[in-house]
Amino acid sequence: MIPGVRPQQIVISEFRLTRRVQFYETDAAGIVHFSVFFRYMEEAEHAMWRAAGLNIAPQDASVGFPRVATSFEFLKPLHFSDEFEVHLRITRKSTRSLSYSATIEKDGEIAAHGTLTVACISTRGGDPMRSTVIPTEIADRFEVAPSEGTKP
Amino acid sequence: MIPGVRPQQIVISEFRLTRRVQFYETDAAGIVHFSVFFRYMEEAEHAMWRAAGLNIAPQDASVGFPRVATSFEFLKPLHFSDEFEVHLRITRKSTRSLSYSATIEKDGEIAAHGTLTVACISTRGGDPMRSTVIPTEIADRFEVAPSEGTKP
Amino acid sequence: MIPGVRPQQIVISEFRLTRRVQFYETDAAGIVHFSVFFRYMEEAEHAMWRAAGLNIAPQDASVGFPRVATSFEFLKPLHFSDEFEVHLRITRKSTRSLSYSATIEKDGEIAAHGTLTVACISTRGGDPMRSTVIPTEIADRFEVAPSEGTKP
Amino acid sequence: MIPGVRPQQIVISEFRLTRRVQFYETDAAGIVHFSVFFRYMEEAEHAMWRAAGLNIAPQDASVGFPRVATSFEFLKPLHFSDEFEVHLRITRKSTRSLSYSATIEKDGEIAAHGTLTVACISTRGGDPMRSTVIPTEIADRFEVAPSEGTKP
Numbered sequence: 001m002i003p004g005v006r007p008q009q010i011v012i013s014e015f016r017l018t019r020r021v022q023f024y025e026t027d028a029a030g031i032v033h034f035s036v037f038f039r040y041m042e043e044a045e046h047a048m049w050r051a052a053g054l055n056i057a058p059q060d061a062s063v064g065f066p067r068v069a070t071s072f073e074f075l076k077p078l079h080f081s082d083e084f085e086v087h088l089r090i091t092r093k094s095t096r097s098l099s100y101s102a103t104i105e106k107d108g109e110i111a112a113h114g115t116l117t118v119a120c121i122s123t124r125g126g127d128p129m130r131s132t133v134i135p136t137e138i139a140d141r142f143e144v145a146p147s148e149g150t151k152p
Numbered sequence: 153m154i155p156g157v158r159p160q161q162i163v164i165s166e167f168r169l170t171r172r173v174q175f176y177e178t179d180a181a182g183i184v185h186f187s188v189f190f191r192y193m194e195e196a197e198h199a200m201w202r203a204a205g206l207n208i209a210p211q212d213a214s215v216g217f218p219r220v221a222t223s224f225e226f227l228k229p230l231h232f233s234d235e236f237e238v239h240l241r242i243t244r245k246s247t248r249s250l251s252y253s254a255t256i257e258k259d260g261e262i263a264a265h266g267t268l269t270v271a272c273i274s275t276r277g278g279d280p281m282r283s284t285v286i287p288t289e290i291a292d293r294f295e296v297a298p299s300e301g302t303k304p
Numbered sequence: 305m306i307p308g309v310r311p312q313q314i315v316i317s318e319f320r321l322t323r324r325v326q327f328y329e330t331d332a333a334g335i336v337h338f339s340v341f342f343r344y345m346e347e348a349e350h351a352m353w354r355a356a357g358l359n360i361a362p363q364d365a366s367v368g369f370p371r372v373a374t375s376f377e378f379l380k381p382l383h384f385s386d387e388f389e390v391h392l393r394i395t396r397k398s399t400r401s402l403s404y405s406a407t408i409e410k411d412g413e414i415a416a417h418g419t420l421t422v423a424c425i426s427t428r429g430g431d432p433m434r435s436t437v438i439p440t441e442i443a444d445r446f447e448v449a450p451s452e453g454t455k456p
Numbered sequence: 457m458i459p460g461v462r463p464q465q466i467v468i469s470e471f472r473l474t475r476r477v478q479f480y481e482t483d484a485a486g487i488v489h490f491s492v493f494f495r496y497m498e499e500a501e502h503a504m505w506r507a508a509g510l511n512i513a514p515q516d517a518s519v520g521f522p523r524v525a526t527s528f529e530f531l532k533p534l535h536f537s538d539e540f541e542v543h544l545r546i547t548r549k550s551t552r553s554l555s556y557s558a559t560i561e562k563d564g565e566i567a568a569h570g571t572l573t574v575a576c577i578s579t580r581g582g583d584p585m586r587s588t589v590i591p592t593e594i595a596d597r598f599e600v601a602p603s604e605g606t607k608p
Contacts, residue, residue: 038187074219074221209385339491376525
């Protein structure tokens, strides 16, 4: 191994999760309840971390990643048993936070757009939450995705 | 009754809901899961409609109010058994949509800020959702709240 | 104070919680999802503990009360905005566990019957969960309700 | 085609679903909330129906399958990110109802045992729910699983 060159590791900037709508996620309007889209986005985030070799919330964690801001725009509803894809992309990375965008797609059409920003906090010392720098072994696994517009 | 003068009715522009955190709303980080704040905001919206003498989703409804955009910023976490208040205000009213802002407060401190826009659709004719004008008997019950800054 | 006679304290054997169905609790069949009835029963349990002056899960707890068995029979569905009552009763009390029955009633008719047994565990020493004796200051607040059949 | 011999079709009596615990399914005790196990069991049921070529709740359904009774016993907790298996088996089949048992297993150990009985109702004519015979094209796809004890 060449000194100073770290062994190759996975660096991730986007992730695609395929998922099916479960019955308990629908409401009396016959569609997925809007609050559930935030769960889909987080599910994709956690799967992306696993794909990067990381667990975002291990039981003995010294840091945590609380959500500081999030949004969704809804274009088309999802129904029971629909198969859909969450396309998650890292849009911003700072020393203390990560931002994602998410697109929910069904049959090639966009059902919803979301955003999510999470901050790194120390889990030592209890409340109140104290912001801290994202540990290198985590930060090194992620990078900002090229903007959608620049894709071939 | 004077002709042309409608009988007095309730017109609402804001609402305060007091609520306690339930155990099933917390997550393994020991705090309310971020997706649940959207349920709190909607719970306050539906209570505001009831206070205005309306049910937002009766079983035989001819119109529905799907959510088209929503967001939350999180400032302080809520824990199991915390009592908090949702302060919901109407921020915009058009012929076909309503927008709200929500502040989640605990012990006089702001825990989170949310926004929500809902559109009026016809429930006749099935999918796809078709935008329609908010019926007068609903629209007349709501008006935009004075902006926070202009309060005495 | 007469020696040996403890100051009066609340001893509880049953509790009634009034609640309204929230939209996010319904499913595409237009009724409350069956899994939500277990949340209603637990909500009534926690309110009963608060009525007894106790918090079932304080942040610094030395004991916890995981659920060990539970059931529900469903007789009539609940719909969005329905007001209903959870009638919770203590049916068994041992040194290490408590059992409850719950009746969900709407407009004087029974919608569902549930049961729940919880065990007392030590939260010290991490997993695996270790059964322990219910602390006296908790156990003294609860007693088995007289059986329904013996009521006048 | 030989007279009297029906074309081959799938007949199912059990199903195994592999699933991972999502963060929003955990609670402040650090484990999966007990109400969520009922969702896992239903998720396996619906996947079993799909494996049999059926959708348990299509949008234009003439019959529905409300839950009439269910239970769970909890032996070991599940934590965030745990991978587990739901082993669902048909334990009873009548003209108007189906009963299942479910075992939740993690790392070869049983975490929980559940049961579920669903009835067939007509969705025509609105409330109240009216029991009806399970249509042949559904009933023919399912049969009772051999009892666990008789397995080699």
